[in-house]
Amino acid sequence: MNYEAVIGLEVHVELSTKSKIYCTCENRFGAEVNTLCCPCCAGLPGALPSLNLTAAEYAVKMGLACRCSISDTIKLDRKSYFYPDLPKGYQISQFDMPLCSDGTVEFYSDGKLSKVRICRIHIEDDAGKLLHDDVSGKTLVDLNRSGVPLIEIVTQPDLKSSGEAKDFLEMVKLMLRYLDISDAKMQEGSIRCDVNVSLKEQGSKILGTRCEMKNVNSFSAVTRAIDYEIERQKKILLSGKKVIQQTLRWDDAAGESFVLRSKENAADYRYFPDSNIPLITGMHAVREKMRPFIMELPVEKIKRYIGMGLTHYEAATLTNSPDKAEYFDACIKTKKVSAKPVANWVLGEISKLCNVKECTADMLGIAPVVLTELAALAESGTLSSTGAKNVLELLFKEEGTPLDIAKRHNLVQNSDEDAIASLARRVLEENPKSVEDYKAGKTNAVGYLVGQAMKASKGRANPQILQKIVRELLEK
Amino acid sequence: MNLINYSAAALASGIKKGSFSAEEAVKAFLAHIEKTEKDIESFITITAEKALKSARDIDQRRRRGESLPPLSGVPIAVKDNICTKDLLTTCGSKMLEDYVPPYNAAVADIIDKEGMILVGKLNMDEFAIGSFTESSAYKITKNPRNLSHTPGGSSGGPAAAVAAGQVPLSLGTDTGGSVRVPASFCGIYGLKPTYGAVSRYGLVPLASSFDQIGPMAANAADLRLLFEAVNQYDKRDMTSLKPKEFGKKSGGAKVIGVCIKELEECSEDVRRSAADAIKIFEDMGHKIKIIDIPLNRYALSIYHIIASAEISSSLACFDGVRYGRRASQYDGLYDMYMKSREEGFGANVKSRIIFGTYLLSSRHYETYYKKALAARECLKNEYQKIFENTDILLTPATPVTAPPIGKETAAEKGYEIDRFTVPANILGLPALSMPWGQDKDGLPAGIQLIGQRRSDYQLLDIAEDFERHTAGSNTAVASL
Numbered sequence: 001m002n003y004e005a006v007i008g009l010e011v012h013v014e015l016s017t018k019s020k021i022y023c024t025c026e027n028r029f030g031a032e033v034n035t036l037c038c039p040c041c042a043g044l045p046g047a048l049p050s051l052n053l054t055a056a057e058y059a060v061k062m063g064l065a066c067r068c069s070i071s072d073t074i075k076l077d078r079k080s081y082f083y084p085d086l087p088k089g090y091q092i093s094q095f096d097m098p099l100c101s102d103g104t105v106e107f108y109s110d111g112k113l114s115k116v117r118i119c120r121i122h123i124e125d126d127a128g129k130l131l132h133d134d135v136s137g138k139t140l141v142d143l144n145r146s147g148v149p150l151i152e153i154v155t156q157p158d159l160k161s162s163g164e165a166k167d168f169l170e171m172v173k174l175m176l177r178y179l180d181i182s183d184a185k186m187q188e189g190s191i192r193c194d195v196n197v198s199l200k201e202q203g204s205k206i207l208g209t210r211c212e213m214k215n216v217n218s219f220s221a222v223t224r225a226i227d228y229e230i231e232r233q234k235k236i237l238l239s240g241k242k243v244i245q246q247t248l249r250w251d252d253a254a255g256e257s258f259v260l261r262s263k264e265n266a267a268d269y270r271y272f273p274d275s276n277i278p279l280i281t282g283m284h285a286v287r288e289k290m291r292p293f294i295m296e297l298p299v300e301k302i303k304r305y306i307g308m309g310l311t312h313y314e315a316a317t318l319t320n321s322p323d324k325a326e327y328f329d330a331c332i333k334t335k336k337v338s339a340k341p342v343a344n345w346v347l348g349e350i351s352k353l354c355n356v357k358e359c360t361a362d363m364l365g366i367a368p369v370v371l372t373e374l375a376a377l378a379e380s381g382t383l384s385s386t387g388a389k390n391v392l393e394l395l396f397k398e399e400g401t402p403l404d405i406a407k408r409h410n411l412v413q414n415s416d417e418d419a420i421a422s423l424a425r426r427v428l429e430e431n432p433k434s435v436e437d438y439k440a441g442k443t444n445a446v447g448y449l450v451g452q453a454m455k456a457s458k459g460r461a462n463p464q465i466l467q468k469i470v471r472e473l474l475e476k
Numbered sequence: 477m478n479l480i481n482y483s484a485a486a487l488a489s490g491i492k493k494g495s496f497s498a499e500e501a502v503k504a505f506l507a508h509i510e511k512t513e514k515d516i517e518s519f520i521t522i523t524a525e526k527a528l529k530s531a532r533d534i535d536q537r538r539r540r541g542e543s544l545p546p547l548s549g550v551p552i553a554v555k556d557n558i559c560t561k562d563l564l565t566t567c568g569s570k571m572l573e574d575y576v577p578p579y580n581a582a583v584a585d586i587i588d589k590e591g592m593i594l595v596g597k598l599n600m601d602e603f604a605i606g607s608f609t610e611s612s613a614y615k616i617t618k619n620p621r622n623l624s625h626t627p628g629g630s631s632g633g634p635a636a637a638v639a640a641g642q643v644p645l646s647l648g649t650d651t652g653g654s655v656r657v658p659a660s661f662c663g664i665y666g667l668k669p670t671y672g673a674v675s676r677y678g679l680v681p682l683a684s685s686f687d688q689i690g691p692m693a694a695n696a697a698d699l700r701l702l703f704e705a706v707n708q709y710d711k712r713d714m715t716s717l718k719p720k721e722f723g724k725k726s727g728g729a730k731v732i733g734v735c736i737k738e739l740e741e742c743s744e745d746v747r748r749s750a751a752d753a754i755k756i757f758e759d760m761g762h763k764i765k766i767i768d769i770p771l772n773r774y775a776l777s778i779y780h781i782i783a784s785a786e787i788s789s790s791l792a793c794f795d796g797v798r799y800g801r802r803a804s805q806y807d808g809l810y811d812m813y814m815k816s817r818e819e820g821f822g823a824n825v826k827s828r829i830i831f832g833t834y835l836l837s838s839r840h841y842e843t844y845y846k847k848a849l850a851a852r853e854c855l856k857n858e859y860q861k862i863f864e865n866t867d868i869l870l871t872p873a874t875p876v877t878a879p880p881i882g883k884e885t886a887a888e889k890g891y892e893i894d895r896f897t898v899p900a901n902i903l904g905l906p907a908l909s910m911p912w913g914q915d916k917d918g919l920p921a922g923i924q925l926i927g928q929r930r931s932d933y934q935l936l937d938i939a940e941d942f943e944r945h946t947a948g949s950n951t952a953v954a955s956l
Binding site: 084 | 558559567572575577578579581676677678679680681683684685711712713714715785786789792793794795797798799809813833836837838841845
């Protein structure tokens, strides 16, 4: 019996608004404990929530990017449970009227285009953090994170492997960064994921019992947890038993999962409308306001770059850095050079310089027109590749266009075939022994002769042309 | 004349003119509180020092020629579920016996800004659940009109304090009748404002859909002054309304709707007082219209379902983690939760939480809570139809006068004390309780006037007119 994995994800993303979702406290990671709270997010009796509409706008942006329907009304519901990091004893979330629903996300997995349906995206508040003090054995509560705005993105169970799940998450992360609504750093907890896994018989439409896994704290842990769970369920089914519906806690260090609760003890969140926040309408107007800000999606960008002749790797790497993709697009707009060489420059020398100088491509100080000119000079053979790299370095120190600088430093390459041919003939005449060696079978002699000719040209001969001519002369 | 017999308006004007100082006024009330507290027991906390200091500040500013807000120097006390910064706020519960809020409620800020002098925090039913103030964890407040009778609840402290002349003004809270019931039982005036008229920021919530802070006073003019002061927009409260939407124009004959069937369910004394009041309104030139409100028979059920559900949620934050009572001995998190809430909450509160949790459980949500929401819509439509050709509704505030203190007696009577008050909470309508008439034992009866949303000032006007019209003949407002 062959089984197929059926995987769905619930992704929680912290939005990068200035303030928290229901109060005016600062939304910032890494502050000293309990310094970013107020009566509202600390759950003090009598405090009232007030919705930060920017959080809703960010959610609508993501909804648009995921091609969701946007609800005109915001309805908020209380989701009740007791836990020390939840000050009010309930979250203010959305139950039956999520802000966004029924969308799709395209992404690349294994070089192929894949698709996942988005069931819903809704807004809610994050809980605080529990810190376990090993020395005292006490658990301490930090409420800085309580009230941070979250969007919860719930997919349909369309993912089929751990690899797909990881690639989908990477695409979500990229979308969030392009939309500038979250920094999506899993190590800071600004993107978290619960995983739902079930198995079905290959070819069958009947879904199996699913288990939910929580505490999956990195993208690579997602793949490990999914693979583990698939194996666990497979073993159960192959031994003739049934999978029990459970919520599990993934322990990445141990490499296994532990049961949190089973269906009988499933949490009943007792959802009901929050009466402190009346229904808010007008989100369709917000949707139209946000629409112009939804620029080309990352997946569209990758498709476009591949269409220009870039490999999938090149397209994906460029897209992964929004600043470099923007820089690349600006270069291409000048229409002076084709996509491939520009991509090489951006992914190569420009990226290197950005790393060294610790800045984004737009802050480097090399305008796209300038890079394009440099690339054009290299493409046409006016500059050798080494020569072009030199010019790039010199652009930071000197005035002038790349061509000016090249001329100033005698870097302009000689691509005149006749001149190179006469130079090459002279070198061959001056090195008869090498010519004999070559004709005797020592093909390495070419290298020596090319080197001598290059020296004679003071390094300005176009190496490809020189090589070609020397070989032709030797064949005669 | 002793300053404690002055109305708030008279105190304000006297202090402004310099006839007496704010300090003198506060001293007089504090002395009276000291004299009467052992009998009335309306206060949980008395802030004498702070009050005197605030009074002296007012006097100093007045002497300097500063222009002061209209109610400057007038003493006031508030129910103990209104958060006062750095001042104990217990909600009448052991759960909060040491709780000192780090922030002021919106109305507490208003009291400061308007120059009123806070003299203390008043007793209440635990977490505002109750109609007799007998479930307070601290003390049982007595009805100043007859000390062996209940002052009503849950704002028993605020009502008794005003009725006993301990303060000229107080703020109570009303979720199902908790301002109007004690106002009626104690023979004073109380208003439950339109939902949203007074900011709930800093009010420890009971049922967030229904809660309102309500002014209480010994006469209609004072009631209006206090309402005007607290009727302010607060952007921290998303249900807050803009005061300029409240029309202040009034006058003219009104059509007053009365449901005769409901009167028949009251005690004889209450029926007589209501009939009397109706006749007076007719004499004043208003038109009385007999109406029927069939869906009112479901009002108590609608109220209890929605309120209990919300209560179970409002009280979830009291878990012993951050503030409030934490059990001293416990074994693990779950045990800490269980013991802290077991020890901190009284029996009434616990049974409401259990009931509310049951109603919201996924198995029962559709059967009760969802239906109650739908029924509320039906009730809203019915009232809307009635208001198409009626201006104001008149009902007794309570079906009986104040019962004797003692749970058994009250429960035995089986009266649904809140039956006339809950519809206004369910629908967010303003409702005012004014004293009229009394029973054979001298305990006052109360008349309730209900208006459409934002007609608070019209209700206050008509109450003031009635008071003027009947000046000197109101047996309900005998002084202590």
